[in-house]
Amino acid sequence: MASPVLRRVSEHARAELLLAIADDELILGWRDSEWTGIAPFLEEDVAFSSIAQNEIGHARALYELAARDLGTTADELALDRQPEEYRCSELVELRLPEWERTIARHVLYEQADAERLERLKASDDTEVAGLAAKIDREEAYHRLHAEMWHERLKDEPRYVDALEELRPLVDRREGHTAELAPLWEEMTIVRRSQPAGTVW
């Protein structure tokens, strides 16, 4: 059954758009954070941890804007929906313990995200355009990082294969991979044990 918040979403086209982007950034942020402590070298440990932190920050700002339209809160949108109610692309859901596949996803995501941000920055909706421009300032550094790795790996067969494997998933949003549900379990465990209204 759809959560109460989601029943209102279809009435709000803007919230629907914002949720898809916020879900991408939240889920990717979680996946990127899986490299914290175990990346192939220290610089990348720092880089992926920082990128993850930025992406989750972007998700929060986008959920806050959507939450205003829907009369709810960012936390409820981020953590109180069922896994099937997320609107993220299949690309961000996968757990990718191989470095070349992680970099391939990073490159594909940053390209797609840059195009999306350009469209949003040109929007007539000044709130959406303003937030997109703010996010884009930070994403510029993610793109530099992705480009740097693409240059380094572009002739490596394993990396080239990973790009081909993952490219079709970028825009796939009709359903979910089997990997989202276990991530959701992990991501929402604290929230589910201490539901909305809990005072810490």
Next chain:
Amino acid sequence: MVTAKQVWAALAEVPDPEIPVISVVDLGVVRDVRVEDERVHVAFTPTFLGCPALEVMRAQMAERIAELGAEPEVEVVLDDSWSTDRITPEGREKLRAAGFAPPTPRSEGPTLVQLQSNGFRCPYCGSRDTTLENIFGPTPCRSLRYCRDCKQPFEQFKTI
């Protein structure tokens, strides 16, 4: 009744929790202060959206305003009005004195060629012979660089 001037002076004493040498006013994140009777409205623009210091800054600003005997209302403005160009000249100097290279003026946005160039000055010895070690650093707002002259690694405030 408090005046806007008193509020600005109080906010100038609220430190950035992660780089306490610089205040929220130095950072340029306070965009507007409006006093309406007992209520003080502050418009606040986040720096980096994922920065955990934002909640602390917001709470500390409210606390300082309450100490002035007014009712605080800190509004977070999620638009694109903040960039590192809003850090005041005093703020930039405080950053440098604390060992952080201040952000370079914003032009078209960062490029790898620019970051890897030697336009960045070491905050310790002033040399421009510095190299990029990592685009990312210990917080979202910083990169890591290394000075080849004084052999000192240092943190560079990212330009956004």
